[in-house]
Amino acid sequence: MQEITLDQVDTSNYDVIIAGGGAGGLLTALALTAEGKRVLVLEKAERLGGVWHSYWVDGYRVDQGLHVITRVTRGAFVRFLKTYLSPPPEFVLHEGWQFRVHDKVGTIPSSVGETLRWPLTGWKGRLELVRIGAKIKTMKLEEMQKYKDISFLEFMKSKGATNQVILDVMQSAIYMAAGVPITQASAYEALRTLKDTDKESSKLGSVKRLLLGSGEYDFDEGYVIGGMEELVQRVVTAINGDYVLNAPVEKIHEEKNQVTSFTVSGRKYNHSCIISNIPLWSMNSIVDTSTPNNQVFFEKCCKQIPTRAITLWLGLNKVVIGNRKNSVIVHPNPNRWVVSISSFDPSCAPEGKELVAIAMIALPAKSVEEQVQIMKSNGFERYYPDVLKHIEMEHVQTSYATRAALIPGQTDLDRPGPRTPIKGLYIVGTDTAGSGVGLQQAAQSADGVVQALREDV
Numbered sequence: 001m002q003e004i005t006l007d008q009v010d011t012s013n014y015d016v017i018i019a020g021g022g023a024g025g026l027l028t029a030l031a032l033t034a035e036g037k038r039v040l041v042l043e044k045a046e047r048l049g050g051v052w053h054s055y056w057v058d059g060y061r062v063d064q065g066l067h068v069i070t071r072v073t074r075g076a077f078v079r080f081l082k083t084y085l086s087p088p089p090e091f092v093l094h095e096g097w098q099f100r101v102h103d104k105v106g107t108i109p110s111s112v113g114e115t116l117r118w119p120l121t122g123w124k125g126r127l128e129l130v131r132i133g134a135k136i137k138t139m140k141l142e143e144m145q146k147y148k149d150i151s152f153l154e155f156m157k158s159k160g161a162t163n164q165v166i167l168d169v170m171q172s173a174i175y176m177a178a179g180v181p182i183t184q185a186s187a188y189e190a191l192r193t194l195k196d197t198d199k200e201s202s203k204l205g206s207v208k209r210l211l212l213g214s215g216e217y218d219f220d221e222g223y224v225i226g227g228m229e230e231l232v233q234r235v236v237t238a239i240n241g242d243y244v245l246n247a248p249v250e251k252i253h254e255e256k257n258q259v260t261s262f263t264v265s266g267r268k269y270n271h272s273c274i275i276s277n278i279p280l281w282s283m284n285s286i287v288d289t290s291t292p293n294n295q296v297f298f299e300k301c302c303k304q305i306p307t308r309a310i311t312l313w314l315g316l317n318k319v320v321i322g323n324r325k326n327s328v329i330v331h332p333n334p335n336r337w338v339v340s341i342s343s344f345d346p347s348c349a350p351e352g353k354e355l356v357a358i359a360m361i362a363l364p365a366k367s368v369e370e371q372v373q374i375m376k377s378n379g380f381e382r383y384y385p386d387v388l389k390h391i392e393m394e395h396v397q398t399s400y401a402t403r404a405a406l407i408p409g410q411t412d413l414d415r416p417g418p419r420t421p422i423k424g425l426y427i428v429g430t431d432t433a434g435s436g437v438g439l440q441q442a443a444q445s446a447d448g449v450v451q452a453l454r455e456d457v
């Protein structure tokens, strides 16, 4: 794609207009390129990528929030990159999760045998985990769907969960995926995350893996060599079309239920196919329609609640943590994760130094400074005190991590999908469709919109 100015825009040169150049919009454009289409991306900000982004701070390359790419060997996001980028990007696999409860460290057990040796609880807790773990691991997707309108805590309690350590470990794992505590997370989405349903297989297969262990690291996560920005730039280069920066789409117009035009910086342009990557919460004020059915659709969409995250990046003058694990600090508040990004990709830190991230879901009642202090004292001071002695760069980010938290009423079963009631107007992004989290969700929504376009031709 080439950057152009609004003065140069001639919409008859493009098959599709994409409003918003975040992950959903760019991945859609990439797939459309492979179908021979030419796109125009209109981006409100001064760069492409949305929250999919990285930049340099004092010699360290930090990502906008991103800590791990989920499902790096078989997920929709990686499938996009492997299908459309040549050579495909290189991923470094994550070596697993560590859950720290008081002074004990455990992983997520992947078999009955491992559960019976789990160091984080006593015998009673282990037996409880075996019983509930077996239930979750053998559950089919259709059964999970029955729990979409209750919270994960309600589900756990209904299955007889009483052990606080188990609930706190679940809380930590689900917080990251759903963006809310287990009192609010949809049980269906939490179960999908824990079961990792992309790998849906026969009940017998699940039982076998449960008893014998999977023999492989089950969570299939990693990081990309070169960081997120390089990936964004490779995607942008591979797309056939043009983009305009600092170009907020102010209105999308329809006539007789067919999209006809859009307004950017006070100028109106005609086009009959628009894909919007604009967060659904603002579409209500952007779509210019007086049809009651359409109004109801966009009003409903704008009620989506996002997840908010806060990340503290620390550049260390020596390697202190040095592993490729995601450490989850469960005690005393189960919502913090530590990852040493430079252990995956050393190019993000100066030689011999380390780039570490600690992240948590934002606590609305506290200031950013207070939350940074919580991460330092309840995260590093207790478990990695050496980190605090070697800081030479400190950088804080706050952002929405996903545009729709995985709560009852906005699970992937409730999201609107790629189509709107207006012909020719489609929606894409993490709040529109798709299971999983973050980039997987964005990629799945892009899959959905490309499929819808094919069907509607």
Ligand SMILES: Cc1cc2nc3c(=O)[nH]c(=O)nc-3n(C[C@H](O)[C@H](O)[C@H](O)COP(=O)(O)OP(=O)(O)OC[C@H]3O[C@@H](n4cnc5c(N)ncnc54)[C@H](O)[C@@H]3O)c2cc1C
Binding pocket: 019, 020, 021, 022, 023, 024, 025, 042, 043, 044, 045, 048, 049, 050, 051, 052, 064, 065, 066, 067, 068, 069, 070, 247, 248, 249, 250, 277, 278, 279, 309, 310, 311, 399, 400, 401, 402, 403, 428, 429, 430, 431, 437, 438, 439, 440, 442
């Ligand atoms: C702190 C944090 C941690 C994360 N951790 C992970 C992780 O570990 N793993 C993972 O896979 N993902 C993670 N993510 C999530 C992932 O980065 C995002 O979910 C994903 O990139 C969002 O994509 P989206 O398509 O929904 O678009 P967005 O990023 O929301 O993009 C929307 C785009 O539309 C533009 N726009 C908005 N309004 C207009 C308008 N009127 N006109 C034109 N353009 C407009 C915006 O500027 C933006 O560029 C994390 C994100 C954050 C912030």
